[in-house]
Amino acid sequence: xxxxxxxxxxxxxxxxxxxxxxxxxxxxxxxxxxxxxxxxxxxxxxxxxxxxxxxxxxxxxxxxxxxxxxxxxxxxxxxxxxxxxxxxxxxxxxxxxxxxxxxxxxxxxxxxxxxxxxxxxxxxxxxxxxxxxxxxxxxxxxxxxxxxxxxxxxxxxxxxxxxxxxxxxx
Numbered sequence: 017x018x019x020x021x022x023x024x025x026x027x028x029x030x031x032x033x034x035x036x037x038x039x040x041x042x043x044x045x046x047x048x049x050x051x052x053x054x055x056x057x058x059x060x061x062x063x064x065x066x067x068x069x070x071x072x073x074x075x076x077x078x079x080x081x082x083x084x085x086x087x088x089x090x091x092x093x094x095x096x097x098x099x100x101x102x103x104x105x106x107x108x109x110x111x112x113x114x115x116x117x118x119x120x121x122x123x124x125x126x127x128x129x130x131x132x133x134x135x136x137x138x139x140x141x142x143x144x145x146x147x148x149x150x151x152x153x154x155x156x157x158x159x160x161x162x163x164x165x166x167x168x169x170x171x172x173x174x175x176x177x178x179x180x181x182x183x184x185x186x
Contacts, residue, residue, distance in 0.1 A: 018157075018164075019164035019165055023168065024056040024164065024167055024168060025059050025060070027056070027168060028056040028057045028060050028063075031057070031175050032057070032060045032063055032067075034178035035116070036062075036066050040066065040115045040116060040178065041066055041067070041068040041112070041113070041114035041115060042057070042068065042116040042117065042118070042174060042178075043067075043068045043070065043071070043108045043112035043114040044057070044070045044108065044117065044119070044170070045070075045071045045083055045105060045118070045119035046071065046072050046119070046120055047073060047074055047079070047095065047104075047120060047122070048122040048123070048124045048166060049120055049163050049167055049170070050072055050074065050163075051070060052163055052167045053070070053118060053167050053170045053171065054072075056171065057070075068113065069111070069114070071104075071107075071108055071111070073085075076090045076095055079104060082107070083107030083119075084107045085104055085107060086103065094133070096122055096137055097121070098141075100121055100139070101119045101139040101141035102141045102148050105117045105119035105142065105143045105150075106143060108143075109143045115144065115145055116142070116143065116144055116174060116178065117143045118140065118141070118171075118173060118174055119140070119141045120139070120141075120166050120170055122136075122137055122139060122166060123162075124136075124159045124166075125159045126158065137153075138152070138153045138166050139151070139152050139153075140153065140166070140169055140173065142173045142174065142183035144183075149173075149182060150184075
């Protein structure tokens with residue numbers, strides 16, 4: 017699936033409209049997207065009214081230092097896991113004070129995959145206050161495609177939360 021810059025910008029604009037109308041803030045915690053979610057959000061003029069902070073925590077060390085992800089999780093479940101993205105999203109929300117947050121960690125490729133977590137495996141988590149939802153996705157395509165699909169899914173889930181819905185469908 018190919019996701020264009022225009023599509024990401026449109027999603028970010030929709031998110032901004034909803035958050036601005038509610039007077040709420042959002043923060044991001046990113047690993048495999050390297051700040052791509054925050055970049056899409058900050059393309060939108062006036063995003064400073066509803067975007068609070070973005071954490072790019074590529075290494076496990078920074079996930080622990082910046083977001084308080086327990087270091088003991090990594091040898092047990094790995095960075096690409098439900099437990100880690102849930103801890104990341106809680107850390108981002110608590111550190112920033114934003115009501116809403118999203119966190120992502122995945123294997124974008126071209127290498128780094130395994131039988132259990134092949135290239136394209138991404139965990140996403142969303143927080144609305146203390147409520148956290150997480151989902152595992154398997155995105156097709158090359159590194160750029162995996163990263164763009166992750167950004168789109170992250171923004172889409174935030175739009176749902178800002179509309180008072182669940183971030184994850186189904």
